[in-house]
Amino acid sequence: MGAEIDKKKIAVIGGSFNPVTNAHVWMAEAVLSAFPGMHQVWMMPAHRHPFEKHRGYSSHRSRMIRLVETARIRYFGYEIDHELSGVTYMTFCRLLNDPDYRDPFVFYMVIGGDCVVDFDTKWQHAEELAAMVPFIIVPRQGYDLSGYRGLLSRPPHVLLRHAHIPNISATEVRARIASGASIREMVPAEVASYIRRHRLYEERNGGTAGNPPDRFPPPAA
Incomplete structure (x- = not known):
């Protein structure tokens, strides 16, 4: 028990992050605010995506997360670095048995309320995953979870009822860029500047110019 207490608590937010938005950042901040004992939130971009809809943006997605890092919100390139399938169950099977991470950390998975609705029926190995790692659920507008009685409705899983994301x-961010509309207040200023500088998501070039390195050291403990 003592060894478990000594481990640092880490909340992982997974996703495409194509690009990272203010909603991602506010979600991380909501988790840190709700759990004073949480050491850090790690943003983990997916290596792969069904239909390869994000192919060509891997380097940029990683770099944009790096731009929003703070002392307690960090980039975590585990899926990309290990070229994993993107199936959350498989990623956590590996992560929770990796001595580099298993021994010093206790992990939580952060998801939006929109993902909870279909969790039981559409997530691969949902029952095993729910038993493997505690979930922190952040409400999303338009998704009422008051009647949800599924796998994530009971402890140790937690719903942050008062978080406003x-x-x-x-x-929507990509669509607005492609149409020439403003993305002000949708993404952090540093990310907006990066997108403009690399001309990402513009229809005329597909946003694939100038790929910087996408492999980084793990978050500092």
């Missing part, structure tokens, strides 16, 4: 999607 802006209804911003990366899909």
